[in-house]
Amino acid sequence: MSKRIGIEVAVAAAEAAALCRFDVAAVYPITPQSHVAEHLSNIVADGRIDAEFITVESEHSAMSAAMGASATGARVVTATSSQGLMYMHEVLPIASAMRLPIVMAIANRAVSGPLNILNDHSDIMPQRDSGWISLFAENGQEVVDMMIQAFKIAEHRDVQLPVNVNIDGFQLTHMVEPLEMPDQKEVDKFLPPYKPYATLHPDKPVSMGTFAMNDVYTEVMKAKDAALVNSKEVILAVWKEWEKRFGRAYEPIEGYRVKGAEILMLTMGSMGETAAVAIDELRKKGIPAGLLKMKLWRPFPFDELKKAVKGAKTLIVTDRAVSFGGPGGPVAGEVRSALYDQPTRPAIINEIIGLGGRDMMVEHFMEIVMKAAKAGRKKRKEAYEFYGVREA
Amino acid sequence: MAAKKWPENWQNVNRGCVVFRPGSAGDYHTGSWRAQQPVWDNVKCIKCGLCYIVCPEGCISEGSDGYYSADLDYCKGCGICTHECWPRAIKMVEEG
Amino acid sequence: MSMPSNFKLVENFDLYAPKLTDREEYFCPGHRACQGCGEALAVRLMCKALGKDTVVTNATGCMEIVGSLYPTTAWKVPWIHVAFPNAAAVASGVEAGLKALRRQGKIADRDVKSVGIGGDGATMDIGIQALSGAMERGHDMLYVCFDNEAYMNTGIQRSSATPFGASTTTAPAGKVSIGNKTWKKNLPEIMVAHNLAYVATASHGYPLDFMNKVKKARSLKGPSYIHCFTVCPTGWRSASEITMKLARLATETGIFPLYEVENGKYRMTVEPRTPLRPVEDYLKLQGRFRHLPPDQIKVIQDRVNMEYRKLLNKVEHSKSWSEM
Numbered sequence: 001m002s003k004r005i006g007i008e009v010a011v012a013a014a015e016a017a018a019l020c021r022f023d024v025a026a027v028y029p030i031t032p033q034s035h036v037a038e039h040l041s042n043i044v045a046d047g048r049i050d051a052e053f054i055t056v057e058s059e060h061s062a063m064s065a066a067m068g069a070s071a072t073g074a075r076v077v078t079a080t081s082s083q084g085l086m087y088m089h090e091v092l093p094i095a096s097a098m099r100l101p102i103v104m105a106i107a108n109r110a111v112s113g114p115l116n117i118l119n120d121h122s123d124i125m126p127q128r129d130s131g132w133i134s135l136f137a138e139n140g141q142e143v144v145d146m147m148i149q150a151f152k153i154a155e156h157r158d159v160q161l162p163v164n165v166n167i168d169g170f171q172l173t174h175m176v177e178p179l180e181m182p183d184q185k186e187v188d189k190f191l192p193p194y195k196p197y198a199t200l201h202p203d204k205p206v207s208m209g210t211f212a213m214n215d216v217y218t219e220v221m222k223a224k225d226a227a228l229v230n231s232k233e234v235i236l237a238v239w240k241e242w243e244k245r246f247g248r249a250y251e252p253i254e255g256y257r258v259k260g261a262e263i264l265m266l267t268m269g270s271m272g273e274t275a276a277v278a279i280d281e282l283r284k285k286g287i288p289a290g291l292l293k294m295k296l297w298r299p300f301p302f303d304e305l306k307k308a309v310k311g312a313k314t315l316i317v318t319d320r321a322v323s324f325g326g327p328g329g330p331v332a333g334e335v336r337s338a339l340y341d342q343p344t345r346p347a348i349i350n351e352i353i354g355l356g357g358r359d360m361m362v363e364h365f366m367e368i369v370m371k372a373a374k375a376g377r378k379k380r381k382e383a384y385e386f387y388g389v390r391e392a
Numbered sequence: 393m394a395a396k397k398w399p400e401n402w403q404n405v406n407r408g409c410v411v412f413r414p415g416s417a418g419d420y421h422t423g424s425w426r427a428q429q430p431v432w433d434n435v436k437c438i439k440c441g442l443c444y445i446v447c448p449e450g451c452i453s454e455g456s457d458g459y460y461s462a463d464l465d466y467c468k469g470c471g472i473c474t475h476e477c478w479p480r481a482i483k484m485v486e487e488g
Numbered sequence: 489m490s491m492p493s494n495f496k497l498v499e500n501f502d503l504y505a506p507k508l509t510d511r512e513e514y515f516c517p518g519h520r521a522c523q524g525c526g527e528a529l530a531v532r533l534m535c536k537a538l539g540k541d542t543v544v545t546n547a548t549g550c551m552e553i554v555g556s557l558y559p560t561t562a563w564k565v566p567w568i569h570v571a572f573p574n575a576a577a578v579a580s581g582v583e584a585g586l587k588a589l590r591r592q593g594k595i596a597d598r599d600v601k602s603v604g605i606g607g608d609g610a611t612m613d614i615g616i617q618a619l620s621g622a623m624e625r626g627h628d629m630l631y632v633c634f635d636n637e638a639y640m641n642t643g644i645q646r647s648s649a650t651p652f653g654a655s656t657t658t659a660p661a662g663k664v665s666i667g668n669k670t671w672k673k674n675l676p677e678i679m680v681a682h683n684l685a686y687v688a689t690a691s692h693g694y695p696l697d698f699m700n701k702v703k704k705a706r707s708l709k710g711p712s713y714i715h716c717f718t719v720c721p722t723g724w725r726s727a728s729e730i731t732m733k734l735a736r737l738a739t740e741t742g743i744f745p746l747y748e749v750e751n752g753k754y755r756m757t758v759e760p761r762t763p764l765r766p767v768e769d770y771l772k773l774q775g776r777f778r779h780l781p782p783d784q785i786k787v788i789q790d791r792v793n794m795e796y797r798k799l800l801n802k803v804e805h806s807k808s809w810s811e812m
Contacts, residue, residue, distance in 0.1 A: 024584045024585055026584070054581065056577065056625075060577070064577035068578035068582040072585030072586050090571060091574065094571060099408040100408070198412070206412050209409070209568050210557070213558075216558060226402070406559065413559075416559075418562075440504055445506040470525075472729055475729040
């Protein structure tokens with residue numbers, strides 16, 4: 001039976017990996033991810049599962065060691081944040097190209113400079129094109145569920161790709177939340193043992209990470225893209241199975257009070273909870289607002305997005321990172337291009353919010369929506385706005 | 393696993409570019425690079441096997457009679473075997 | 489009849505020792521290394537010494553490129569390549585993975601050695617952090633650096649392994665430059681400072697010595713490191729047939745002495761004839777040193793003499809450690 005407990009979310013993420021009986025963990029400490037690393041090592045030190053914990057000397061080596069271990073057929077977990085993720089960047093696309101189903105918890109945090117240890121999404125956004133499946137959790141329960149789902153998705157024979165689970169640093173990682181820890185037996189039934197496609201063992205020698213020239217590199221890239229695109233079907237099936245077994249439903253884009261909503265706001269991560277309260281308040285005031293919470297960033301849920309915005313007059317896309325000198329926020333850039341070929345589409349407003357841990361309260365979200373409601377379909381001068389920035 | 397048709401289409405690319413045929417580099421014959429080839433004089437050869445050890449290609453092997461020869465499919469003609477053979481049993485000769 | 493100086497007529501065992509090596513090729517013909525490549529030879533010999541129960545992790549570099557052109561591979565042992573700076577980290581993950589799976593009974597219960605390999609750039613420059621970390625953590629693995637003294641794969645650029653006076657494409661000899669102005673970094677010493685089970689220098693010029701060291705490192709539990717000197721005819725501008733000779737000369741001149749350090753104790757494994765041959769005998773056969781005037785050759789000679797004396801002192805002093 002699942003157990004309802006109060007637990008720090010970072011600790012819960014490690015516990016979820018333990019429920020998946022990982023064989024190897026390779027993690028380097030970084031704020032605010034360190035509690036994941038510490039707790040994973042506690043689990044191994046107490047012999048709760050039979051695994052190896054590698055105290056790597058950097059995040060680059062964390063991902064490298066994870067890849068080496070995964071290539072032997074081991075189930076591997078790692079975790080990082082911010083600069084650590086940036087430092088890993090070189091090897092991330094190699095992990096996906098080599099089709100190694102590593103699961104990584106990311107405690108999302110702003111990227112330097114200036115140094116800032118608080119939450120936003122500027123660490124994960126530059127990894128967008130690494131070929132990883134990317135999930136965004138809104139609360140502690142989703143973190144636990146997604147960590148377990150991640151192994152099943154990653155290791156699925158039709159997927160075989162690494163998965164990252166994005167957890168807002170501090171705002172989520174350091175919260176103590178009441179949540180349901182699934183029972184070990186139930187997880188064992190949900191998650192079969194990993195059956196790798198190829199492993200490094202002398203009984204059947206293979207070469208991995210070979211060198212491919214222009215005669216085949218395009219085909220390799222097409223295969224990788226197809227793997228990502230096709231993984232959505234498996235993700236949806238895994239979520240359906242999860243709902244059946246554990247009673248909690250997951251969707252690529254979860255709607256909240258979207259019925260009759262003329263103004264929609266799109267969030268990713270933990271801010272969905274605050275925004276939902278704002279939507280409730282706005283509805284009380286008679287403003288027809290609704291919320292879209294995007295849980296699946298890669299593969300990008302094109303069909304679900306198109307469906308979700310149908311009928312809306314305005315779509316406010318919140319971004320927690322900046323594509324400097326570009327389209328504003330990376331999420332808005334993608335949403336705009338995804339909707340461009342739709343015969344009717346909402347006006348899109350891009351608000352860049354919560355950078356480097358800047359608080360976003362209920363009234364802030366309300367202000368954003370009310371401003372949009374007032375403007376109607378009138379085009380804004382700027383394609384995007386740094387919400388709340390102090391001007392001279 | 394048998395050799396596949398080449399070049400592959402994207403549906404047939406091995407996941408992660410894994411190669412399941414150990415030693416399959418032998419499909420490619422580096423012997424075409426050669427300008428000179430080693431020729432053994434078995435009268436001088438003392439069957440020590442030094443030529444076999446020092447070959448960067450690993451293409452020199454011992455025959456059933458205990459004498460050595462190079463697999464000309466792979467020998468690049470570097471001349472190390474000839475230079476190292478102290479009984480001077482190997483000569484490099486121009487490719488005919 | 490002149491004989492290579494590494495062969496001693498009285499030791500017929502050594503003379504016929506090639507017969508006793510593993511006949512299987514694990515780094516196979518068809519690889520696309522240059523003619524007379526010392527590194528390809530050294531890798532081939534290493535594999536023979538390691539045998540089939542080995543997983544090789546290869547840093548990006550010549551050996552990775554020439555041996556793994558998809559859809560083929562020259563490797564007969566399980567082999568993985570990830571990137572340039574992380575071979576030691578990947579190999580440490582391979583070791584951990586095999587260990588966990590073996591303990592859980594998911595794979596066969598036998599020793600499979602994880603071996604990381606890389607060139608001097610991948611090992612001594614961009615990969616030194618990953619190497620230091622993997623070695624310090626005490627993984628049961630071997631790392632072998634194949635040192636040909638520059639970034640050969642990218643076109644002979646200078647690395648921290650490039651010797652003083654060598655002309656490279658990023659440390660070229662010119663009107664006001666003698667080429668590379670720094671002395672070769674002593675990575676074996678840095679590895680000794682990691683308190684490894686075993687550290688050795690080796691050279692393909694002494695194949696049996698190298699293979700014995702690989703076998704010893706393989707048999708020891710814990711991390712071990714071998715620094716293998718490899719001649720690069722392309723980068724050194726030397727004739728392909730003298731690859732073995734140049735490697736021997738490096739040792740006979742004292743430029744690259746062959747020793748091993750077991751539990752901190754130094755031992756020479758090849759004792760060159762004394763007095764050592766002059767460094768000029770080695771330098772003059774290579775285009776990369778051709779520009780050096782006599783006064784610079786003397787600078788190199790003095791440095792080599794000093795370094796060699798230092799090493800002999802370590803050997804001498806560490807003999808007494810067993811009595812402590």
